[in-house]
Amino acid sequence: MVTIRDVAKAAGVSPSTVSRCFTQPEIVEAATRERVLRIATHLDYRPNRAARGLITGRTGNLGLLLPDLANPFFPSIVKGIQHQAHLSEYQVFVVDTNEDPTVELGLVRSLAKQVDGMILCSPRMRPAELAEAATISPSVLVHRRAGSLPSVTIDNGDAMDQAVDHLAALGHQHIGFVSGPRRSWSGRQRLTGIHKAVAAHGISLDEIGHFAPTFDGGVAAAEGVLLSGVSAVVTYNDLIGLGLLSALRDRGVDVPGDISIVGVDDIPMSAMVQPALTTLSVPKEPSGRLAVDLMLRVLDRPSSRVPPAESLTCQLIVRQTTAPPNPRAAKRTPA
Amino acid sequence: MVTIRDVAKAAGVSPSTVSRCFTQPEIVEAATRERVLRIATHLDYRPNRAARGLITGRTGNLGLLLPDLANPFFPSIVKGIQHQAHLSEYQVFVVDTNEDPTVELGLVRSLAKQVDGMILCSPRMRPAELAEAATISPSVLVHRRAGSLPSVTIDNGDAMDQAVDHLAALGHQHIGFVSGPRRSWSGRQRLTGIHKAVAAHGISLDEIGHFAPTFDGGVAAAEGVLLSGVSAVVTYNDLIGLGLLSALRDRGVDVPGDISIVGVDDIPMSAMVQPALTTLSVPKEPSGRLAVDLMLRVLDRPSSRVPPAESLTCQLIVRQTTAPPNPRAAKRTPA
DNA sequence: GTGAAAGCGCTAACAG
């Protein structure tokens, strides 16, 4: 392993000078800098970040906590985060909590020493725990807001507006919202959002159950949707929408003929399925990038008050699971 | 931040003793050990792994390189790797190369100092580069074999046997293999495997193009499949199979009525689509866990010759995209 | 503008 001393010796300077060439290049004389850098390259010298971190207190690492990497919604976010982190020479530790809220805080603790900050993506822990996590390590929240912690979220209210506008324009008068996990921050946002949107249009809304945010959750929702007599639903996320779509078709219910479906997320699957799912596309890589930006800003001036919350807007993608309501369906739904 | 000295002072012992309590508990007297550990817990002391690494030369981190986290095949592997790594108190740096072979080696270099070893998952680099990577950091390969590097792969030959057995039993006489990236190690394995399998059954095989291992790649493959006149195909992976399925249906070709499809991987989507894709399920989390085991074994005794290559077997999952050949289809295919 | 010295938190000889 080639150390800073090897470079120093080869360049005929002191280790301090070599160090400065990397950390504050401008304060070392151009000529020596060139020489040192050239020799460093030639020797394939790479600063040991752990050693550097020991003294600077900065590791150059970021931690990323997320509930389930196998949920197709998350990989794109991870990619966005990684991309942006690498631009600033940060590495990222990814930790999958397997949807278990009880391990989250412990993981933050065990990672704290090795990272400069944590990005908590859709964390399931309670607000008080979140506040504690932020105490342990500088944290930024993704897809959630809590206290005055920095966060990047999406505008769920606007998203619901778009969904309801679309459905109302198609002629739907009675729609449903298939909700996800009871404790999901986004879920609550979407629920209150759709209530408002629906009121503005003077159409009626049914809340349908709480279901796991998975394909199987959507399958389980089918019965409730049918019983409610709605002509269209917005689902908590695409996975539920896809499961619902599949279960409905299995029962001979036509989509969008009998029931329209709008999902949220725009996961890759939604475009691949037939009929392709109409959905609200939430910016994924951008969210990730923004989260890193926020993190870096926080790290740069820990005390100063940075804009703590960024909000991104979703985009409605009309595909094949939405259409005007079927008159027959209306008959099934006596007002 | 509480250091080893704080604990030492509070316990009335030297830092070395505290250190030993964590690294070699058995050599310190039971009574003192208890006391030290209790105080450490009470103070919420956690060893600084970077500082430890500086002297032991072991970081407690593993690096994981993979081509594309958004490919639904990889998340499960990552989960398996993480799970097993955490059991041994290892953290893992995940790096997504965006399918760019040219950056792989560089990433290995830049990560080398911060990890004890690298897990290279479906690496796209050339064998010589792979050898070089292994020089830089202890490496284990996943889904690829090269030289005598430790690796965990799947038995592609057996997988192709299973696929062809299934298709032959159904009565297919002329099948196709839709191949993926030209330089994929697994792809070559599967190709030679299916040639053998087909020969054993006395049925004929068409190789159809090289396509990107994506849904769109599968869409692009549809024309070639139709032109070839085969009554069934095995695709390089599920994503291609799914794209093909979709494109075929768009053209009014019935699956499995007119053409049967067998994929490889068993990604979540394959079970969710209608008709659900018959596929060869490759063990994903187990592969990941095994890779970590191998890594740890290598790290424990770097010199000794460990069993370098583990091979896992796939399991055929018969779903709805395979059926006996349609007589009409046979007409389209004059022998 | 550059070097010498000190020390980040920890472990590894080496004594005792």
Next chain:
DNA sequence: CTGTTAGCGCTTTCAC
């Protein structure tokens, strides 16, 4: 069994 000493690779005062 435990304490002392030295030093991992690096950055950072502080002199010069």
